[in-house]
Amino acid sequence: MLAVFEKSIGKPPIELSLPAVGRKCLNGSPEEIAETFRSWRSDSTFYCLSDSNFLALSHEGENPVYPRSIVVMDDIFCIFSGALYNTCELRRHYGLSRQATEAMIVIEAYRVLRDRAPYPPDQVVKELEGKFSFILFDSKASTLFLSRDRDGSVQLHWGIADDGSLVCTDDPNVISEACGKCYTPFPPGCIFIGGERLMSFDHPMHKVRGIAQEDDEGNISGVVFQVDLLTRFHSIPRTDSAANWANATTLIEGD
Numbered sequence: 001m002l003a004v005f006e007k008s009i010g011k012p013p014i015e016l017s018l019p020a021v022g023r024k025c026l027n028g029s030p031e032e033i034a035e036t037f038r039s040w041r042s043d044s045t046f047y048c049l050s051d052s053n054f055l056a057l058s059h060e061g062e063n064p065v066y067p068r069s070i071v072v073m074d075d076i077f078c079i080f081s082g083a084l085y086n087t088c089e090l091r092r093h094y095g096l097s098r099q100a101t102e103a104m105i106v107i108e109a110y111r112v113l114r115d116r117a118p119y120p121p122d123q124v125v126k127e128l129e130g131k132f133s134f135i136l137f138d139s140k141a142s143t144l145f146l147s148r149d150r151d152g153s154v155q156l157h158w159g160i161a162d163d164g165s166l167v168c169t170d171d172p173n174v175i176s177e178a179c180g181k182c183y184t185p186f187p188p189g190c191i192f193i194g195g196e197r198l199m200s201f202d203h204p205m206h207k208v209r210g211i212a213q214e215d216d217e218g219n220i221s222g223v224v225f226q227v228d229l230l231t232r233f234h235s236i237p238r239t240d241s242a243a244n245w246a247n248a249t250t251l252i253e254g255d
Contacts, residue, residue, distance in 0.1 A: 001068050001079045002037050002044075002056040002169040003135045004030045004178075009053060009142050010166025011194045015210025015223045016182060017160050028162025030054065033178045040174070045070075047077060049139055052165075055079055066131060066154050068170075071103035075139045076110065078103040081170055082132030082154040090127065106134050110145055114138070121145075121191050122201035133186065135168050144194035150202060152188030159183025166194075187225040200227045207231040 030052040038044055041058035047070070048054045055077055057070045066082040080103035084090065091100050094108040109124045131153035136145040146168060148156045155170040159179030167178045168186070175183045190208060192198045198208045206227050213222040 001058070001070075001081055001135065002033075002171070002174060003054070003079065003137070003167075004033055004161070005053045005137070005144055005166045005168075005194070006030075006051055007164035007166065009194055010144055012158065012160060012166045013198055013210055013225075015212070015225070016158065016166075016184070018182075018210070018212050018223050030161070030163070030165055033161060033167065033174075036177055037174055047072070049077075049137070053137075055135065055137065069101060069103050071101060071107060073104065073107050074111075076107050076136065077139065078107045078110075078134060078136045080106060080132065080134045081156075082130060082134075082149070084128055084130035084132060086127075086129040093127075102130075102132065103134070106136060110136055110138070114141070114143075120204065121193065122199060122204040125191055125201045133170065142194075144192070146186060146192040147201070148186050148188050148190060150189035152185070156186040157183055158186050158192075181222060184223050184225065187227075190225070198225065203227050203229065205232050 034046065034054060037056055041060050043060055044056050044058040046054055046056045057068060057079055059068060062068055068079065068081045070079045084102045084105065087102065087105065090105045091098065094105065096104065096108060113121055113124055125147050131149050131151065133148040133154040133156035156168065157172060157175040158166060158168045159175050160182040161167050161178055167175060169175050187208060189202050190198055190200050200206060200208055206229050208225055209228045210223045210225050213224060
């Protein structure tokens with residue numbers, strides 16, 4: 001799976017750009033990234049959005065235990081890789097039919113959060129029991145929503161292309177080709193909402209920091225995101241506004 005979003009939509013953490021100095025990328029634009037993916041994955045299907053944003057799905061090399069799928073409902077796109085173990089319970093909870101897939105469940109969970117839930121997204125993602133990663137994009141609200149299970153069982157990488165676009169994929173070769181050194185695994189057990197913040201759904205009150213990795217010469221060679229248990233948010237606003245899901249700015253250091 002692959003998704004590319006312009007910087008104004010993805011709004012990735014600034015730490016992803018730290019290894020940019022001196023990098024060399026063969027594919028810097030969304031069009032070039034798409035062409036590379038298409039040449040490597042002949043069965044790929046593309047879903048083109050506005051301003052060169054797109055999602056793509058391929059079943060080539062798919063792990064049968066963690067299959068990939070895509071669903072589009074009411075202008076919400078969701079690429080899901082993996083498996084949920086409590087689908088029956090989740091279908092009942094969200095009032096879905098027996099035919100509802102994992103991607104459909106994730107879309108419905110997102111819609112509830114966006115439209116009427118009085119609690120933040122960590123509470124909902126915690127209810128997803130299984131091994132998974134997903135990329136969800138609400139094209140009407142221009143909202144990007146990413147997550148990965150707490151064990152990191154299913155791959156998901158993200159990085160910055162030459163033009164500043166955010167690239168998300170489960171293929172390490174694709175992300176390396178597209179982003180050079182400016183990529184890293186998406187942190188397990190975390191949620192990212194474009195324009196808001198990266199957060200842990202097990203430790204939502206603590207900041208997730210990007211930690212620079214240096215090579216022997218002192219140059220930044222990569223970034224790893226980790227939960228900082230010494231930095232704590234005062235509170236997480238619990239409103240029904242998608243714009244305020246993670247809008248907590250006051251921190252307590254050394255708590």
